[in-house]
Amino acid sequence: MRGFRATFEQGRGHILVLDRDPPLSREQLDDTQLRMMRGCDIPGLLPMETEERDGGVRLRYRLSGTRMLAQAMRVAPRSMTGLMAAICRLAEVLEDCRLYFLDAARICLEDEFIFIGDEAYDLRFVYVPVTDCAGWEERRADLERLVI
Numbered sequence: 001m002r003g004f005r006a007t008f009e010q011g012r013g014h015i016l017v018l019d020r021d022p023p024l025s026r027e028q029l030d031d032t033q034l035r036m037m038r039g040c041d042i043p044g045l046l047p048m049e050t051e052e053r054d055g056g057v058r059l060r061y062r063l064s065g066t067r068m069l070a071q072a073m074r075v076a077p078r079s080m081t082g083l084m085a086a087i088c089r090l091a092e093v094l095e096d097c098r099l100y101f102l103d104a105a106r107i108c109l110e111d112e113f114i115f116i117g118d119e120a121y122d123l124r125f126v127y128v129p130v131t132d133c134a135g136w137e138e139r140r141a142d143l144e145r146l147v148i
């Protein structure tokens with residue numbers, strides 16, 4: 001995710017924290033998408049909270065019961081059937097975004113932002129409800145090609 005810095009915290013569970021320099025402001029977050037992320041348990045997306053600190057906003061994602069997909073693949077490689085189930089799951093998540101007024105182009109598809117639960121098809125993604133990230137419009141075509 002261009003421009004964002006990812007850190008991991010451990011305290012009351014594992015947390016992925018996204019921030020950037022300069023810090024995100026409240027105005028840079030899409031209010032409708034932010035409320036949906038906070039108020040709904042959206043299948044396939046990691047639960048998100050915001051944290052305001054020093055005039056900036058940080059995005060916090062709970063990782064409970066998940067591990068990074070790349071790490072899980074190194075430990076126990078998936079079968080072709082499992083990989084196909086994962087791609088189908090990705091397609092479902094991308095399609096379901098519109099049901100929650102979310103933009104599928106804001107789902108992070110880089111390795112370090114995809115997590116997996118106990119099952120091979122239980123993928124969970126990081127969604128970033130930011131309005132001003134450059135390059136997301138070009139990613140729409142990439143997402144469609146990936147799903148197809």
